[in-house]
Amino acid sequence: MKIKVCGMRNSENVSSLLVLKPDFVGFIFYNKSKRFVADFPEVEFPSDVKKVGVFVNESEGEIIKKVNQYQLDFVQLHGDETPQFCDKLKSSQEVKIIKAFSVDGKFDFDETKAFENYCSYFLFDTKGVNYGGNGIKFNWEILQNYKGNIPFLLSGGISKNDVLEVNKINHLNFIGVDVNSGFEIEPALKNIEKLKEFKNNLV
Numbered sequence: 429m430k431i432k433v434c435g436m437r438n439s440e441n442v443s444s445l446l447v448l449k450p451d452f453v454g455f456i457f458y459n460k461s462k463r464f465v466a467d468f469p470e471v472e473f474p475s476d477v478k479k480v481g482v483f484v485n486e487s488e489g490e491i492i493k494k495v496n497q498y499q500l501d502f503v504q505l506h507g508d509e510t511p512q513f514c515d516k517l518k519s520s521q522e523v524k525i526i527k528a529f530s531v532d533g534k535f536d537f538d539e540t541k542a543f544e545n546y547c548s549y550f551l552f553d554t555k556g557v558n559y560g561g562n563g564i565k566f567n568w569e570i571l572q573n574y575k576g577n578i579p580f581l582l583s584g585g586i587s588k589n590d591v592l593e594v595n596k597i598n599h600l601n602f603i604g605v606d607v608n609s610g611f612e613i614e615p616a617l618k619n620i621e622k623l624k625e626f627k628n629n630l631v
Contacts, residue, residue, distance in 0.1 A: 429594075429595075429603065429604045429605070429630045429631055430451040430452070430581070430603050430604030430605075431450050431451055431452075431604055431605055431607065431626075431627055431630065432450065432451060432452035432453070432454055432480065432581055432604065432605070432606040432607070433445055433450045433452070433453055433454065433607055433608070433611070433618060433623065434453075434454030434456065434463075434480070434482065434583075434606055434607070434608045435454060435456055435461075435463035435608045435609070435612070435615070435616050435618075436453055436454065436455060436463075436469070436616065436618065437455065437456075437463065437464075437465045437466075437467070437468075437469060437616045438469065438616065438617055439469035439470055439471050441616075441617055441618055441620070442469045442471045443471050444620045445618060445620060445623065446471065446473065446474065446477060447620075448620070448623060448624055448627055449474075449476070449477065450477060450623075450627070451476075451477065451478065451604065452477070452478045452479075452480050452502065452606075453473075453477060453478070453479060453480065454480040454481075454482050454504065454606070454608075455468065455479065455480065455481055455482065455498070455500075456482045457481055457482060457483055457486065457494055458482065458483065458484040458486075458506070460484075462615035462616070463608075463615050463616040468497075468498050478501040478502055479498065479499065479500050479501050479502070480500065480501065480502040480503070480504050480526065481494050481495065481498065481500040481502070481503050481504065482504045482506055483503060483504065483505055483506065483507070484505075484506050484507035485507035485508055485509065486507075488513070488516060488517055488520065491503055491517060491521075492517075492520065492521055495521055495523050500523060501523070501524065502523065502524045502525070502526055502548070502549075503517065503521075503523050503524070503525050503526070504525075504526040504527075504528060504551065505525065505526070505527050505528065506528040506551075506553075509527070511542040511543050511545075511546060514527060514543055514546035514547060515545070515546050517546075518546045524548040524549075525546055525547045525548060526547065526548065526549045526550070526551050526581070527540075527543050527546075527547045527549075527550055527551070528550075528551040528552075528553050528583070529550060529551070529552055529553070530553055530554070530555035530556070531552045531553065531554060531555055531566045531570070531584075532554070532555040532566055533566070533567060533570065535555070535566075535570070537573045537574040537575065537576065540574070540576050540578065541576060543578075544576060544577060544578050547578055548578075548579075549578060549579050549580060549581055549603070550576070550578050550579075550580040550581070551580065551581045551582075551583055551606055552566075552571065552574075552580055552581070552582055552583065552584075553583040553584045553606075554566045554583075554584030554585060564584060564585045565584050565585045565586070565590075566584060568582070568593070568597060571597065571599055571602065572599065574599070574601070576601065577601070578601065579601045579602075579603040580601055580602060580603065581603065581604050581605060581606045582594070582597070582602065582604075582605050582606065583605070583606035583607075583608070585609070585610060586605055586606075586607050586610050587607075587610030587611065587622075587626075588610070588611070588622050588623075588625055588626040588629075590610075591626055591629045591630060594630065595629075595630065595631045605630075607623070607626070611623050611626070
C-alpha cells in the first residue's frame with residue numbers, strides 16, 4: 429500500500445522521513461494553511477519518492493512556476509478546480525495530477541468522472557470547514573460507491589490507531605493513504621517513529 433505524507437517543510441524532518449521511503453511527500457503551497465511552505469526544504473530526494481505540490485484554487489502560471497522551481501512530480505489540486513483547468517494544466521506541463529474531493533455522506537462519486545482523463549490519482553478527503561487539514565474522518569464504507577477507473581488515496585484524520593481499519597478496506601482502486609495531522613508534533617513537524625510504526629503495519 430502506498431503512503432503519502434503531506435504537510436512537510438522542515439529540512440531535517442524531511443530527511444528523517446525519507447529514510448522510511450514513503451511513496452509521496454506533500455508540500456502545501458496554500459498560504460492559509462498552517463503548513464504553508466514559504467522556504468522549500470533543501471533535501472536531496474531519491475528518484476522513487478515523489479514530490480507533490482498541494483494547491484488550492486491557484487493560477488495555472490503559479491502552479492507551473494512551483495513545478496519548475498522545485499521539480500515537483502505531482503500537482504495535487506485541493507480546491508474547486510474544474511476538469512477544464514486540469515486538462516489545461518496537464519497539456520501545458522509534464523506533471524501528473526492528483527485531484528482531491530471533499531467527501532461527506534451526501535457526496536456523489538459520479539462527480540469524479542469528468543476528471544478521469546486528466547488525473548493519475550484521486551484523493552478522497554473529509555469535507556469540512558477548511559480545504560483539507562480538518563483532521564476528521566468520513567464514513568469509509570461509502571467508498572464502495574466509487575465505481576470509477578482512477579486509483580485513489582484516502583485522507584482525513586488518519587492516525588497510527590487506524591491501521592487495522594485501513595487494512596480492511598477492500599476496493600479494487602484503493603491504493604494507499606495520505607497522512608498529515610494525525611502524525612504531527614506540531615503543524616508541519618512529523619513524528620517519524622509513529623510514521624515508521626504505521627507504515628510497517630500497512631498491508
